Amino acid sequence: MRYLNNLLLVSVLFFACSDNNEEPEFSEMPQSFTKKVLIEEFTASWCGYCPWGAAIVEDIINENANVIPVAVHVRDGMAIDHSVFLEMTYQNSSYPAGMVDRAPYNVNDTTQVVSFNAGYFSYFSANQLLLEAECGLAMRSKVSGDIATIEVRAGFNTDLDGDYRLTVYLLEDGVTGSGYGFDQVNWDNEEPQSDFYGMGDPIEGYVHDHTLRAVLSGELGDPLDDSVLISGGEHIASYSIDISNFNKKNLSAVAFIQRIGTHFFDHEVLNVQYVGITGFQDWD
Numbered sequence: 713m714r715y716l717n718n719l720l721l722v723s724v725l726f727f728a729c730s731d732n733n734e735e736p737e738f739s740e741m742p743q744s745f746t747k748k749v750l751i752e753e754f755t756a757s758w759c760g761y762c763p764w765g766a767a768i769v770e771d772i773i774n775e776n777a778n779v780i781p782v783a784v785h786v787r788d789g790m791a792i793d794h795s796v797f798l799e800m801t802y803q804n805s806s807y808p809a810g811m812v813d814r815a816p817y818n819v820n821d822t823t824q825v826v827s828f829n830a831g832y833f834s835y836f837s838a839n840q841l842l843l844e845a846e847c848g849l850a851m852r853s854k855v856s857g858d859i860a861t862i863e864v865r866a867g868f869n870t871d872l873d874g875d876y877r878l879t880v881y882l883l884e885d886g887v888t889g890s891g892y893g894f895d896q897v898n899w900d901n902e903e904p905q906s907d908f909y910g911m912g913d914p915i916e917g918y919v920h921d922h923t924l925r926a927v928l929s930g931e932l933g934d935p936l937d938d939s940v941l942i943s944g945g946e947h948i949a950s951y952s953i954d955i956s957n958f959n960k961k962n963l964s965a966v967a968f969i970q971r972i973g974t975h976f977f978d979h980e981v982l983n984v985q986y987v988g989i990t991g992f993q994d995w996d
Contacts, residue, residue, distance in 0.1 A: 736992045738850050741867040741946055745848025746996045748778045749840045750968050750984040751833055753810035753922075754799065757788040757892070760899030763908045763915070765808025765830035769922070772834055779837050780966055780986045782881060783922040784810070789893025790920060794927045801932075802826045802976055812836040813981040814970065826976060846870045847969050849985035850995045858956035860989055862928065864949050864967045867995065872941040875972040876982075877933025880951050882926040885962040888917055896920075925963075928953055932979075933970050955989070963989035 753769055755762045769781045784798055785791045786807075798804070802811060804827035811827050817836050819828050828836075850865040866878055888894060896918035900906035908915070928951040940947040955963060968984035987993040 735852070735854075736994070738852070738865060739994050741850075741865075741944070742848070742995050743869055745845040745867070745869065745983060746778060747841055747843050747845040748780060748984045749837045750780055750782065750813055750966070750981045751810060751837060752782045752784050752798065752814070753808060753830065753833075754784050754786055754795075754804050754827065755808050755810075756786050757790070757894055757896050757914075757918070757920075759807040760897045760913075762808045763896055763898055763918075764900065764906075765810075766921070767907060768808075768830050768833055772837060776837075776841070778841060780984050781922045782883060782924050782966060783920065784924050785920070789889055790887060790923050790925075792924065792926065794924065794931060797931050813840045813984075814976075815840065815980045816977045824977070826979075845983050846872065847983050848995055849967050849969065849983060851965065851967055851985050851987040851991075851993045853965050853987050853989050853991055855955070855960060855990055858954050860953050860955045860963070860965075862951045862953075862965045862967075862987075864951070864985075865995075866936065866940070866947040866949075866967075866969055868941060868943065868945045870943055872971075874941075876936045876941060877970050877972055878929060878936060878947065878949060879933035879968050879970060880928040880949075881924055881966040882928060882953060882955070882958075883964045883966060884923045884925045884958050885921045885964070886959065887920040887923045887962075890916070894918070894920075925958060926953060928965075932972060933968075936969075960989065964991075965989065 786795045808830040816824050816826050818824050847868045852863045895914035895916050898913040898915050900908040901913035969982045
């Protein structure tokens with residue numbers, strides 16, 4: 713009888729655990745969305761001031777979880793083909809620099825640019841956060857073996873006209889390596905007022921976070937059908953990628969909706985969302 717009771721108890725616990733492991737379901741799409749901001753930072757292991765740029769990004773995201781960073785590495789051991797595409801498309805020419813929602817800004821009285829010095833990230837991201845969101849995203853990601861599958865839902869609360877696209881990134885935190893291409897050049901090594909004083913030049917074993925590893929969509933995103941660009945419209949897409957070459961526990965996915973214009977000055981990211989590689993992010 714004691715054995716039977718124990719067996720029944722184990723069965724109850726097993727089925728209870730199974731119920732708790734059910735995948736969460738997306739809620740009904742809301743009528744309003746939280747505006748989130750995308751920072752795409754152009755960076756490189758050979759860039760002596762890039763640790764300073766990375767520190768700026770970390771300060772911003774620690775202060776506001778609605779800012780989502782991507783580190784776009786150029787011509788180092790973490791660079792991908794998309795890095796060159798972004799640099800050429802948005803005419804980046806300095807480091808550390810980058811884009812905030814890919815929106816154009818005046819950095820002085822005469823010059824309007826899309827990619828600008830990292831010192832402007834905080835100011836421009838604060839401006840973008842004040843905008844009213846015309847769309848939002850929800851995401852779910854799961855892993856089976858070496859394959860990650862990322863479901864993305866894009867929703868709209870107003871009628872839009874034009875070319876709108878969905879882009880999906882794979883990111884990895886905690887990326888390290890040895891030698892040129894990974895060890896971080898540090899021009900602040902001999903500057904006592906710097907947080908990077910005395911850390912070496914280069915900084916060996918430097919940890920690179922938010923590293924762009926792959927683009928799962930088209931380079932400027934996958935076009936959204938006009939039928940979903942209406943109030944209450946919803947687009948659902950699924951993307952899969954082999955993640956065997958990455959540290960699985962450090963992976964995440966970022967998705968964003970971008971308006972595409974006739975000139976890169978007319979492009980702009982409207983909203984962005986983030987999820988861990990085995991995670992769920994509902995509409996917000």
